[in-house]
Amino acid sequence: MSETHTHDHPHHHEPIEEKQEALEFTILETAIRELSIEKKLFSAEDHRRFMEWYDDIGPTKGARLVARAWVDSDFKRRLLADGVEACKELGIDWMRPTGFGTPSDYTFFIVCENTPKLHNVIVCTLCSCYPRPVLGTSPAWYERPNYRRRVVRWPRQVLAEFGTIIPPDVEIRVHDSNQKTRYMVLPMRPEGTEGWTEERLASIVTRDTMIGVALPSVDWTTTSSPAEGKN
Amino acid sequence: MSKYKLGERVTVRDLPSLFHTRTQGFTRGRTGVVVALRPEWVIPEDEAWGRYEGRKEPFYIVRFLQRDLWPDYGGAPIDTLETEFSERWLEPARS
Numbered sequence: 430m431s432e433t434h435t436h437d438h439p440h441h442h443e444p445i446e447e448k449q450e451a452l453e454f455t456i457l458e459t460a461i462r463e464l465s466i467e468k469k470l471f472s473a474e475d476h477r478r479f480m481e482w483y484d485d486i487g488p489t490k491g492a493r494l495v496a497r498a499w500v501d502s503d504f505k506r507r508l509l510a511d512g513v514e515a516c517k518e519l520g521i522d523w524m525r526p527t528g529f530g531t532p533s534d535y536t537f538f539i540v541c542e543n544t545p546k547l548h549n550v551i552v553c554t555l556c557s558c559y560p561r562p563v564l565g566t567s568p569a570w571y572e573r574p575n576y577r578r579r580v581v582r583w584p585r586q587v588l589a590e591f592g593t594i595i596p597p598d599v600e601i602r603v604h605d606s607n608q609k610t611r612y613m614v615l616p617m618r619p620e621g622t623e624g625w626t627e628e629r630l631a632s633i634v635t636r637d638t639m640i641g642v643a644l645p646s647v648d649w650t651t652t653s654s655p656a657e658g659k660n
Numbered sequence: 661m662s663k664y665k666l667g668e669r670v671t672v673r674d675l676p677s678l679f680h681t682r683t684q685g686f687t688r689g690r691t692g693v694v695v696a697l698r699p700e701w702v703i704p705e706d707e708a709w710g711r712y713e714g715r716k717e718p719f720y721i722v723r724f725l726q727r728d729l730w731p732d733y734g735g736a737p738i739d740t741l742e743t744e745f746s747e748r749w750l751e752p753a754r755s
Contacts, residue, residue, distance in 0.1 A: 537698070555684070582730055583734070584726075584735060584739065585734075585739075597735075598738075599736075600738040600739055600740060601735065601740075602723075602739070603726075603740070605741060606743075607743050608682060608701075609701065610721075
């Protein structure tokens, strides 16, 4: 800091401190990672690349599956009959999702089709199992007990908290993914999308519509900010 | 060979689960219908302890009416919940 540093705003030059004690698992992960790098099991760059890829997956692949199912009824049939096989058609391999050869814990993928009489929603009450190869990283709320405990018991109330009201003559079916099967919702194609390209259809299939806490809308994508609003 | 068939009504057994299990407390003693037969696989009670060659069983997806799961369920009477069990956790429906 020199004489050019001025204080026209009130602040103190406090040292930057870590206010929270490190969790046991944070310490464990750091230790194992550093030992692994030291023993040349992988490099620091390998690890960084993995994390960058992992944080970036997002729901685009799932959206493409839905858009393809909307325009191609034979693909939809294959997708509903065998999710893992149909995913390969779009370059998604559930057996090698990371591309690094790590074994996959989840080995079955079931797509749940919404109909005018059926609305599906996904949860994992035990932990937070999520169809990561097609949807990427789960949202924070999906991992919290607040969602996991309540959506199995009060699904209509929880969905209403997301702004989603399902009429009482439509069955809500909650899928609790407690074993090796992973689920994704195939939402209904909205009215007003006739003639759209697959790419444009995919743009309205957002993450929350594939978890089942939202319905796709012709005028909402996540490619424009809420302030800009509509598609 | 699966003991239970598609469409069969089954009740979830309340077995002791001292350590690891994936059978949720809220399903114990509840009755639903088998809606999918899943492949035979090592049970989670063994797999969680690294016994990958442990006991293998068929798995089932069972669908429950929410009003059968929760005594005070306030949603629609047609609402359902589906979840998955290995064979040892099921018995022919008691009700």
